[in-house]
Amino acid sequence: MTVxxxxxxxxxxxxxxxGSTAWPALAQDGFDRPPEAPPLTALPPLAIEQARLPNGLRxxxxxxxxAPRTAIRLIGExxxxxxxxxxxxxxxxxxxxxxxxxxRDGDEMESADIAYAGDLLGLPLRLALTxxxxxxALEALPDQCDxxxxxxxDLTQRPLLAFEALEHIRSRALDALVLRRADALLLAPWAxxxxxxxxxxxxxxxxxxxxxxxxxxxxxxxQYWRPERAxxxxxxxxxxxxxxxxxxxxxxxxxxPKAPAGPTPAPALATATPAAAVAQFLQLPQGQGCRLIVQxxxxxxxPPGLRELARTLMHQRIAARLPWPWDSEIESLxxxxxxxxxxxxxxxxxxxxxxxxxxxxxxxxxxxxxPEDLALAQALAxxxxxxxxxxxxxxxxxxxxxxxxxxxxxxxPQRVRAISAPVLQLLLAASWRDNRTQLLLLGDAGPPAxxxxxxxxxxxxxxxxxxxx
Numbered sequence: 001m002t003v004x005x006x007x008x009x010x011x012x013x014x015x016x017x018x019g020s021t022a023w024p025a026l027a028q029d030g031f032d033r034p035p036e037a038p039p040l041t042a043l044p045p046l047a048i049e050q051a052r053l054p055n056g057l058r059x060x061x062x063x064x065x066x067a068p069r070t071a072i073r074l075i076g077e078x079x080x081x082x083x084x085x086x087x088x089x090x091x092x093x094x095x096x097x098x099x100x101x102x103x104r105d106g107d108e109m110e111s112a113d114i115a116y117a118g119d120l121l122g123l124p125l126r127l128a129l130t131x132x133x134x135x136x137a138l139e140a141l142p143d144q145c146d147x148x149x150x151x152x153x154d155l156t157q158r159p160l161l162a163f164e165a166l167e168h169i170r171s172r173a174l175d176a177l178v179l180r181r182a183d184a185l186l187l188a189p190w191a192x193x194x195x196x197x198x199x200x201x202x203x204x205x206x207x208x209x210x211x212x213x214x215x216x217x218x219x220x221x222x223q224y225w226r227p228e229r230a231x232x233x234x235x236x237x238x239x240x241x242x243x244x245x246x247x248x249x250x251x252x253x254x255x256x257p258k259a260p261a262g263p264t265p266a267p268a269l270a271t272a273t274p275a276a277a278v279a280q281f282l283q284l285p286q287g288q289g290c291r292l293i294v295q296x297x298x299x300x301x302x303p304p305g306l307r308e309l310a311r312t313l314m315h316q317r318i319a320a321r322l323p324w325p326w327d328s329e330i331e332s333l334x335x336x337x338x339x340x341x342x343x344x345x346x347x348x349x350x351x352x353x354x355x356x357x358x359x360x361x362x363x364x365x366x367x368x369x370x371p372e373d374l375a376l377a378q379a380l381a382x383x384x385x386x387x388x389x390x391x392x393x394x395x396x397x398x399x400x401x402x403x404x405x406x407x408x409x410x411x412x413p414q415r416v417r418a419i420s421a422p423v424l425q426l427l428l429a430a431s432w433r434d435n436r437t438q439l440l441l442l443g444d445a446g447p448p449a450x451x452x453x454x455x456x457x458x459x460x461x462x463x464x465x466x467x468x469x
Contacts, residue, residue, distance in 0.1 A: 046389070046410045048397070049240035056228025057251055061243045062235040062393050069122070069139045070236025071394035074152045075401065078224030079132040080202060081334055087211050089173055089204030094161075094220045095127050095134045096169045101160035104150075108160065117151050125151070131333050133402040134224070137394070142237065145246055149232070153250040156225045163214050173209050181463060184284055184291040184443035188342065191466045192293050192440055193331075195280060196338045205469040227254045231401065235394040279439040279458040281448055282466055289344050290443030294357065296436045298330055298337035302427065304408040305415040309377040310427045311339065316376070317364040322356055324349075332403045339431060350445045354454035365432040369425040377424070378416050385412045 049061045080091040100111045109117070118125035121140045128135040136155060140148040180186040193201040232251065234243045298307060307330045315328045318341065328341040345353055388396040400409035408415055439458065445451060452458045463469065 046412070048410065051240055051244045051247075053227065053244075053247055053252055055252065055254055056226075057247060057254065058231045059240070059244050059247045060231060060233045060397070061238065061240045062233075062397060063239070064236050064393060067235075067237045069141060070145050070148075070234055070238055071392070072138050072140065072145065072148050072152070073231075073233040073394050073398050074136045074156060075231045075233060075398060076134045076156070076225045077132065077229045078134040078220060079130050079402070081131045082220075082224065083202040083204070083208075084216075085202075086208060087216060088202040088208040090212055090216055090220055091134065092129055092204070093166065093169050093173060093209070093212055094217045095129055096172075097161050097165045097217060098136070098155045098159050099125060099127060100165035100168065101162055102154040103158040103160065104154050109154065111165075114151070114155070117147070121148055121151075128398075130399075130402040132404075133398070135398060137398075145234075145236075145238065145242075146249070149246045149250045152232075153254070156230075157251075157254055159221065161214065161217050161221060166212065166214050166217060170209055170212060173204070174206060177204070177206060177209070182284065182286075184289045185344065187282075187284075187467070188291040188293055188440070188442055191282065191442060192295060192340060192342075193333070193338075194467055195278065195438055195440055196295055196297070197333065197336060201333070203467045205467070207469065222256060226256045227251065233394055233397060233401075235397070277435050277437055279441075279455055280461040280466070281441045281445070281451060281458050282461050282463065283445070283448070284443050286444060290347055290350060290441070290445045291342060291344055292350065292353065292357075293340060293342040293440040293442075294361065294432075295338050295340040295438050295440075296431050296433075298339050298427075298431070300335060300337060302337060303415065303419075304403075304405050305381070305412065306419050306423065306427060307337070307339075308381050309374070309416065309419055309424055310431070312380050313369070313373055313377040313424070314364060314428065314431075315341070316380075317367065318360070321360050321364065322353060324353065332405075347444065347446045350441070351450040351454040354439075354441075354451055354458075358455055361432045361437065362434070365428045367428075369421040369428065371421060374419075374421045374424060378419070381416050382413060385409075385416075 047063070049063070051059045053059065078091050078094060080088075083090050099114050102109050102114065114125065118138060121138055121144055123139045126135075126137040128137060136152050138148040138151065180190070190201075190203050194203055232243075232247050311328055311330050315326065319326055322343075324343045324345065326341055326343045328339075330337060330339045343353070385396075396409065397406065400406045439455060441451060441458065448458070448460055
């Protein structure tokens with residue numbers, strides 16, 4: 001689960017903040033050691049209500065008493081891991097085309113009509129693509145939920161998927177590729193995934209986008225936008241009975257002909273073996289920023305709560321030793337897990353940070369996990385869980401469902417509290433070994449020699465080797 005540490009730090013306050021810069025000030029005020037983390041608040045498990053329509057559509061409700069608006073998501077299974085080999089980008093194009101035109105009561109709605117219908121609900125229609133899911137998201141007042149569900153039904157059951165829309169979306173996707181290749185921040189996530197999982201990681205290219213045909217989009221839509229493969233998620237002040245009534249009114253007659261045999265799907269990442277330790281430097285002359293990423297595989301089956309505590313604690317440690325604005329995540333793709341940390345640096349700081357990172361990574365992973373460390377990590381993980389529930393509970397549940405970890409998120413307080421310091425220590429100690437750590441440097445980082453001296457084995461690579469073109 002990706003976490004915004006800046007938001008978390010603001011929420012939890014200085015009482016549980018970490019980092020070497022804070023402790024000298026405390027000592028000057030008469031403290032011999034940092035204050036202890038506060039005791040964990042007793043939090044109940046998260047309760048959801050579920051139902052399933054006769055056509056297979058699953059309805060999930062997270063009751064939020066008193067919520068002024070209801071968040072609604074329709075989630076399908078057409079994530080970008082479903083991209084067929086040679087036609088990478090199909091999932092993104094197919095999802096984007098839903099908002100370009102649909103039918104209602106026999107009349108055609110254009111993209112402007114769809115955008116206007118979303119705006120009438122108070123917030124624009126949002127499309128989201130994850131590795132395993134595609135989503136439509138809206139928010140509505142209690143008396144507008146029927147309009148929101150009706151619009152989602154139009155877009156998924158009666159989309160136009162016109163040839164003109166395909167050409168428009170394809171053109172936008174090709175422009176985005178040009179920007180991605182010149183921007184280290186945009187390129188880094190895709191390059192890091194390809195470095196970790198090799199060709200099992202689908203990455204769209206100019207060639208793959210140009211291969212897409214309208215028939216590909218139609219087949220992809222029939223295959224993955226089906227009621228038995230979809231979830232209608234509500235988070236707001238409404239009952240399961242009301243949510244089911246909305247689903248039955250607008251999606252109860254959703255029927256899709258049996259999907260024909262489609263193109264060969266991309267390899268399943270669950271069977272992919274992470275690549276060996278490698279260090280690569282992709283130079284982007286005049287690139288926008290310089291991005292440094294380190295990543296390591298995590299054993300399959302590692303519980304989400306344990307992963308999050310390890311990620312949180314390691315993030316705190318590296319931020320204290322290498323004081324730059326690091327971000328971190330443990331990404332799950334098809335069952336395979338990758339722990340990734342990244343930072344954006346000025347060119348002059350790259351060699352020094354590389355040298356310090358190479359020295360500090362194994363040391364930080366080997367540091368003993370004290371009871372105070374465990375309490376800090378647990379408090380941060382629970383605090384972030386509460387913050388996400390307060391800010392966007394539908395996004396939290398959708399993210400958990402996309403990763404196949406809904407039960408873990410619902411039981412998050414109990415799962416997090418059950419983790420012990422020795423178990424957390426084992427995961428940390430097994431990570432960030434020299435033979436398991438991958439490094440990726442992208443951007444205009446100057447001549448390669450200083451960086452190569454700081455990180456022996458750092459080799460120059462090419463755009464074609466990294467993302468296939």
